[in-house]
Amino acid sequence: MRRLVAGLGALLLLAPVAACTGAPGPVPSSSAAAGTGPTETFTFGTASRPLGLDPALVSDVDSYRITRQILEGLVGVDQNSGKPTPLLATEWKTSDDGRTYTFKLRDGVTFQDGTPFDGPAVCTNFNRWFNFSEALRKQAPGTSFKGVFKANADQASLSIYKGCTPLAGGNVEIDLTQPFTGFLQALTLPAFAMSSPKALAAQSADVLNQTRDGQPVSAYALKPVGTGPYVFTSWDNDTVTLSSNKNYWGDRGQIATINFVTYDHPQTRMQALLDGKIDAYDSVTVGNFDQLVKRGKQIIQRDPFSVMYLGMNQDIPALQDLKVRQAIEMALDKDTLIRKFFIDNTSSASQFVPPKLSGFNNNAPSLGHDPAKAKELLAQSTYKGEELKFYYPLNVTRPYLPTPEKVYAEISRELIAVGLNIKPVPVDWSDGYLQKVTSPGDHALHLLGWNGSYADPDNFVGPLFGEKNGEFGYQDPQVFSKIARARGLPDGKDRTGQYQTINAQIAASVPAVPIAFPISALALSDRVVKYPASPVLNEVFTKVVLKS
Template sequence: MLPLVSCTGVPTPGPAPSTASAGTTDAGPSAVFTFGTASQPLGLDPALVSDVESYRITRQVMEGLVGVDQTTGQPTPLLATEWQNSDEGRSYTFKLRDKVTFQDGTPFDAASVCSNFNRWFNFPEALRQQATGSTFKGVFKAHADQAALSIYKGCTALAPDNVRIDLTQPFTGFLQALTLPAFAMSSPQALATQNADVLDQSRDGQAVSAYALHPVGTGPYSFDSWDGGSITLSSNKNYWGDKGQIGTIQFVTYDHPQTRMQALLDGKIDGYDTVTVGNFDQLVKRGQQIIQRDPFSVMYLGMNQEIPILQNLKVRQAIEMALDKDTLIRRFFIDNTAQASQFVPPKLSGFNNNAPSLGHNPAKAKELLAEAGYRGEELKFYYPLNVTRPYLPTPEKVYAEISRQLTAVGLNVKPVPVEWSEGYLQKVTSPGDHALHLLGWNGSYSDPDNFVGPLFGENTGEFGYQDPQVFSKIARARGLPDGKERTGEYQTINAQIAATVPAVPIAFPISALALSDRVLKYPASPVLNEVFTKVELKP
């Protein structure tokens, strides 16, 4: 029997704080852990990026008020030890952890919490357009320049260890949303001295601030350096919690699946993420550990209705019918990846078993194109190069097969390959000439709003989608208490989105990590909340 380790069930909890650093209390953690990443981070200020690799690193350096339980996915105490809500869910009061400092020595307190919230709320429009991805608006609906539309109302420091956050309306997923890396606490002093809101630096062609090249939080690891394709973190000597075994983390970028696998086999790295189908069997045959995460992402073909021909529903339906999802999943995704007919994964309330799906029907697709009066209008199809995402393991191959399927029904597809590191994400989520594009959404917390809200809660440059009824329903559903009515509302939302085909969900992918024999335990998490103090290594 080949030694394949599968953790598709509940992720293993990390060691209890009392046991983790036994024997190393004085000296501190000393192990070096090297992790292979699929791409460079787009920046290390989590409030202004939204990519997996940036978050992987900032999760080690920074913490939010609320953490995630590794087993249940529910909110747990982190920088806040307890909380209560009042005013029918419009006000949350947090008791803050005592004697916590940022890595620059400044105190973490209620004033620093409000400083962070007010910074996010007051991001100017120009900064939001320049950043590769800001999460605040997707969660709270608007910034200070449209305060009347925002769910966020204000932050009040009641005492050094007591802070209140007020909302303009109830928001059921508020605590869940606070677990997002984007809402981690930064040192206000570091934000100010490093001009965090001025993107006047450049890293691999990305505009970033000086702060985004040197983040400062309260987390178990401090930022050391970012040299070329390597980022180094070191154990935070003054960390309030469990320091674990690892004293130094090195994140090294290998942007090709084969080079990542070879680096593991050669002993250059201790683990890497986003194992591809092509490497899976090779790793098993070599006896490497593979840990699979429960699916909590959706991969999709995006369509932009700002392109005139795509405003025709029949053309969008034809594109859906042209796609053979079974072939795509079988060839390019790990076994047990499920086909998707909606954007909310099956494990979340609001998943609709009866969401309409047109199925694979090339003959009907051709009929619909003829009925729509399609005459070979060019469709620019954007896809990323030299990157592997948890939801999209081999973009170039997936593009080639989808392009073949679309061309077979008579669509005129023009390939537009874009290096991931040269702003692919920004290009396809901003207004532009992209007719079609490949992308996915990795869920960050266990609420259906985390999927449909950011994607379809308002008109965006990604889809040019206009459905005021759906926008209104999403806005209403997020404020409903958990229960039958809220679940039913999200099921209706899913069905309406599916019926109008603003994009085609293709798969709920399973993602996997490969680890060396040196690793005894790795805290695999469907929402990628993987802090390396929980990694256990052989002595």
């Protein structure tokens, strides 16, 4: 997903951060210092409503797009190089054994409710994530902590996270149980942004006793409080409104008010832009691309940093047979799917790690498109015509999946053609689609994708295949062990080789079929002079430049 304004090449080639960095990071702008504030209104069209605004408990693109404006983490992402940069931490150093990180915190920062940002606040957040209960994790399968740190407090001996200690002089220490090469990159995830401890407690952040569009959420997830440049104002049906944080420590930019307005159909989003109702929208589809070009609208493409896939659930007996899974892979015509439904320059995928990341395996096994062979494999397999429920989302556009209904129709046609008994199960995205297909259940097949959040192969294979989960029912202790080992290897040839081996083993066992590394695109109105497009979607709207 990406390009034109922010290329991904530098991001994907970045080396691990040195043991210490001391750049001071952004300073308040002259306008902020002088007391003059932003005055513009910016309206962004989203493809779906957010699933919640507590980034620690969700993982969808549209929720993160909003929470990135409100909350900040210790570490940011350089817009050009993709390297971790100072944000709420101005510098850091790493112990010789790679297990202790000491962060110098930015002075004078307060949360939007007036409470101080300090070492105890950092530790409150880390310990909250670490102590998420199993029951809470089941309610909110979008939690990222376990996918990154391997385990929560209920399995502390397995966790990479050990503890957090506030230190004198505005410092904080994070201790790990083992070296974790991607630790600093992982801290750039929206899930690890800092929330006000006062607000977390006052709004019972870990009690999901509220609902929003049928989703279980906490009171905090309806009104988050961070240190970021924008403050939550309201959430009214299809619109979330944010206002400039008048006490923000950094550059406040031009925009005083942001409106995120949901248009769940590609045509209505495009029409809203053409009618001047919105200033930008994401997830431009193939069908709209040419129309926008003909109307002279700006389109910004992002380099591919996501993978779209057909998921398979091995907890369904018919899919435990490797020959059945191989037949499904052979039935799929990836080239046709890409040509019909994805933006030009989208490439076919044979593995889950994008091509420019270290660990991509040029020789990962791929069975190719061979319907005749697929029929032979099914005949040789244990499959006897059992019904396979195929879940796909309605009323949504994802950066990795622009037209789900059309992609489903083509894939199901190809699967039925080789002899599979497919039962369609359409689920509205806002009716809990993501939770349904990533939790244990009766889903045999499903459409989904993974958008990378930081430039490390672990961000792709770890959360998806690092342990058995409800999405795939995949069980391979050898792969699990290799992923755990690779996390701690220093960057270099051995680590790259380990991830190449992991990719090959995953591809050979076919727990899911990677289909495409999609190009995604945004459309902008004539008001927009500059938009901070990012391969990892780290797009903070203080950097948007509008015509004055």
